[in-house]
Amino acid sequence: MTAQPYHHGKLREALLERAMETIEEAGVEGLSLRQLARDVNVSHGAPAKHFRDKQALIDAVALAGFESMNRRIQDAAQSGHELRGRFVGIGKAYVDFAVEHPALLTVMYSTKHHPDSSDELRSTGAQGIHVARAMITEAQEAGVLAAGDPETLAMVCFVSLHGTALLAAGGHLDGNSVEDVVTATTDTLWAGMAAGVPAAQQS
Amino acid sequence: MTAQPYHHGKLREALLERAMETIEEAGVEGLSLRQLARDVNVSHGAPAKHFRDKQALIDAVALAGFESMNRRIQDAAQSGHELRGRFVGIGKAYVDFAVEHPALLTVMYSTKHHPDSSDELRSTGAQGIHVARAMITEAQEAGVLAAGDPETLAMVCFVSLHGTALLAAGGHLDGNSVEDVVTATTDTLWAGMAAGVPAAQQS
DNA sequence: AGCCAATGTAGTCATTGACAACAAAGTAGA
DNA sequence: TCTACTTTGTTGTCAATGACTACATTGGCT
Numbered sequence: 001m002t003a004q005p006y007h008h009g010k011l012r013e014a015l016l017e018r019a020m021e022t023i024e025e026a027g028v029e030g031l032s033l034r035q036l037a038r039d040v041n042v043s044h045g046a047p048a049k050h051f052r053d054k055q056a057l058i059d060a061v062a063l064a065g066f067e068s069m070n071r072r073i074q075d076a077a078q079s080g081h082e083l084r085g086r087f088v089g090i091g092k093a094y095v096d097f098a099v100e101h102p103a104l105l106t107v108m109y110s111t112k113h114h115p116d117s118s119d120e121l122r123s124t125g126a127q128g129i130h131v132a133r134a135m136i137t138e139a140q141e142a143g144v145l146a147a148g149d150p151e152t153l154a155m156v157c158f159v160s161l162h163g164t165a166l167l168a169a170g171g172h173l174d175g176n177s178v179e180d181v182v183t184a185t186t187d188t189l190w191a192g193m194a195a196g197v198p199a200a201q202q203s
Numbered sequence: 204m205t206a207q208p209y210h211h212g213k214l215r216e217a218l219l220e221r222a223m224e225t226i227e228e229a230g231v232e233g234l235s236l237r238q239l240a241r242d243v244n245v246s247h248g249a250p251a252k253h254f255r256d257k258q259a260l261i262d263a264v265a266l267a268g269f270e271s272m273n274r275r276i277q278d279a280a281q282s283g284h285e286l287r288g289r290f291v292g293i294g295k296a297y298v299d300f301a302v303e304h305p306a307l308l309t310v311m312y313s314t315k316h317h318p319d320s321s322d323e324l325r326s327t328g329a330q331g332i333h334v335a336r337a338m339i340t341e342a343q344e345a346g347v348l349a350a351g352d353p354e355t356l357a358m359v360c361f362v363s364l365h366g367t368a369l370l371a372a373g374g375h376l377d378g379n380s381v382e383d384v385v386t387a388t389t390d391t392l393w394a395g396m397a398a399g400v401p402a403a404q405q406s
Numbered sequence: 407a408g409c410c411a412a413t414g415t416a417g418t419c420a421t422t423g424a425c426a427a428c429a430a431a432g433t434a435g436a
Numbered sequence: 437t438c439t440a441c442t443t444t445g446t447t448g449t450c451a452a453t454g455a456c457t458a459c460a461t462t463g464g465c466t
Contacts, residue, residue, distance in 0.1 A: 032452080046414050048454095048456085109373075160367075181359065188359050248426095
C-alpha cells in the first residue's frame, strides 16, 4: 500500500466539501468533527488546524452556501424579461435553491441567526433583499407598482419567499406543488404591490 | 435537611416545563437530558422513564408549543371584527407568538419537519392553515376577495406569515419593526387576493 | 545546512445519550 | 395483612463526541 503523504494538501477544502455532503445527508446534528476527519482519512485533531471549533466549520459552510445562492439570485435578476417576470424569476431562483439544498438552507439561516455570527456572514446573507428592493424601486418609478416604502415592501417580499423556501425545502406544502406555491406567492405579492394599500385601510 | 421523597410525583411535567425554559434560553442544542435531570433534582436516568429518548422529549415540547399557538390563533380568528381585520389579527397572533417564543418556534417546526414525526404532531401543526383557508373561502363568498383556489391561497398566506414569524423571531427584519412588517405583509396579501391575478399574467 | 512556521498525529479529559441492573414506593387481590 | 406486580427513580457503565495539549513531520526560507 502506498503510504499517505503526511500533509493532506487541501484539507480545508476537503473538510468543507465533505461537511456539506454530510449536512445534506444527515443535517447539522449528524455532523461530527471526528467522523469528518475519518471520512477524509485524517486524524481526529487535524480539523482544528483549519477550523477553531465546530461552529467555525459550520460558519464556513453557511457562508459558502450564501455565496452560491446569491449567484443564482443575481443571475435571475439580470436575465432580461420585463419587471414582473424578473420578480417571479428571483422567487423561483430562491426557492429552487432551497429545494435543492434543504439542509444547507437551514444551516445558513440558523447560523446567520446565531448571536455571534460574523459581519461577513450577515452581510452576505442580506444580499438577496437588496436585489428585491432595487427591483421594487425601479418598478415604482416605472409606474408599474403603486407607491410605498420600498424598504418595507422588499422585506415583505423577502419574508414571504423565505417562508416559501423553507417550507418547500422541508416538503411541507401539503398537496400543493412547489411551482404552484411560488407562482401564487409572487403573483399575489405583485398584485398587492400594484394595487397598493388604500390609506383608509391602513388605519 | 428534609429528605426528598423517592418519587418526584410530577416528573414528566417538571421535565417538560424546564425543557421549554432551557430551550428558550439556550436553544435545543443547549438541551441536555443529564443537565435537565440535575435541574429538577433527579438522577440522570430518571427522564428515560417518561421520554424514551431525547427526541421524544423534544417532540413533546413541540406538541405543547403548537397547542399553545393554535389557541392564540383561534382566539384571534374569532374575535369579531370584519374579515380583513380578523385576517390581520391572525397574522399578528402568529407572529407575536413567534417573537415571544423564538427558540420554541424553531423547535416546533424542525421537529414537525423531522422525517418520522408523529401524526399527532403534524396534524396539530397544520391546524393554523385551516383557519386561514376557512377565512379566505368566507371572504370569497362575501365577494370581498377575488376568485381563486382557496387551498393555494391559504398556503400562500401561511408561508408568507411563517417567513415573517421566523425572521421576526430571530430579529432579522433589519431596520423594520415587527409591527410594520406584519401589517405590510397582511395588507399586501389581502390587496393581492382582493385584486386577483389577471389571467393574462398567469401565462 | 539549519531554522521555523504550518500542518498533522496521538493521547487525554469532561460531558453526553443510551442502556442495564437494582431499589423503592404504590396498588390490587387473596 | 401478606404478597405479587407495576411504576418510578437510582446507580453504574459504555461508546462517542468536542476540545485541549504535547509532540512529530513537512517544506520553505535564509
